[in-house]
Amino acid sequence: MTRRDSAPSILVGLIGSGIQASLSPAMHELEGAEQGLRLVYRLIDLERLGLGPETLEDLLTAAERMGFAGLNITYPCKQAVVPLLHTLSPDAEALGAVNTVVLRDGVRIGHNTDCTGFAEGLRRGLPDALRNRIVQLGAGGAGAAVAHALLSGGVGHLAIADSDAPRATALAEALRARFGVGRATACNDLAGEVQAADGLVNCTPVGMAKFPGTPLPVAWLRPALWVADIVYFPFETALLRAARELGCRTLDGGGMAVFQAAGAFRLFTGLEPDAGRMLRHFARMVSPDHLRA
DSSP states (O other): OOHHHHSOEEEEEEEESSOTTOOHHHHHHHHHHHTTOEEEEEEEEHHHHTOOGGGHHHHHHHHHHTTOOEEEEOTTOTTTTGGGOSEEOHHHHHHTOOSEEEEETTEEEEEOOHHHHHHHHHHHHSTTOOOSEEEEEOOSHHHHHHHHHHHHTTOSEEEEEOSSHHHHHHHHHHHHHHHOTTSEEEOSOHHHHHHHOSEEEEOSSBTBTTSOSOSSOGGGOOTTOEEEEOOOSSSSOHHHHHHHHHTOOEEOTHHHHHHHHHHHHHHHHSSOOOHHHHHHHHHHHTSHHHHHO
C-alpha cells in the first residue's frame, strides 16, 4: 500500500458557472498532498451541467449525501447560497456573501475567505499604494468582500459601480452602516470618479475567458492610477495589460486566489496551510510554460 493510499482522505468541491479553468482543484490537492492528506477536489460546473443557481439546494443536499466535507462557492452563487445555510461566520454575515461552506454533521456553515484573501494580496502586492479614493467595479458577492477589505484596510472613500445600479446602492448603504457616513457611495459618474481616484479594482467577471474585454474604456486610465483585478484566468486580463502598458502599477488576481484558497483549506481540513508554498505552486501553474503544456 502506497503512502497516498493509506493517507486520510477528504472530498471537497467548487460550485460555480464556467469554472473549468479554475486552479482551485490543483491548489487544494497539492497542499493536501504536501501535508499527507489525500484531498480530492471536484468541479460542479453549472454551465457544463446546464443548471442555474436555483438548483443550489439540490446540489448542497447531494454533496452532503456523498460525503463532501465542504464546498467553495463562486460566481454566480455567492449570495444565492446564503439562505440555504444553517449558520454564518461573522464575516459572511456582515458581507451577505459566502465563498466557503463547511458541511459538518448535517449543518451547513457559511464562511467568507475572499475578504481576507484580497486584503492579504493587496498588502503584499501594493503595500504603499495611495488609498484615499478608490473606484470599485462590481457589487456582487466577490465585490462585497473586496469592498469590506478595502475599507477595513484604510481606504478613505470607495465609489462602487455595477451594471445593476440598485445592487451598488445597497452595498454602499451596507458599507456606510458598518464603516461610517461618507466612506462609500454608489457611483453616478464613473468617468469622473476614475479621474479623481488613486486606484481602481475590478470585481466583475469581465476579463475572464468567458467574458472577454475590459469593464470600462481603457482611455479613462492614466499612469498615476493603480489597477487591480480579481480575475486570475487569464492571469493578465485585458484591463491589466492596458494599464501596465500605460505605466500603471497593477495587481493581478493571483494573490486573492491563493490566500482565499488557503483560508478555505484551513476550514475544510483543520490543518494550517503553508501559504508561501501555495503561492509557489500557483506561480508554476500560471507560468507560460505550464499554460502551453
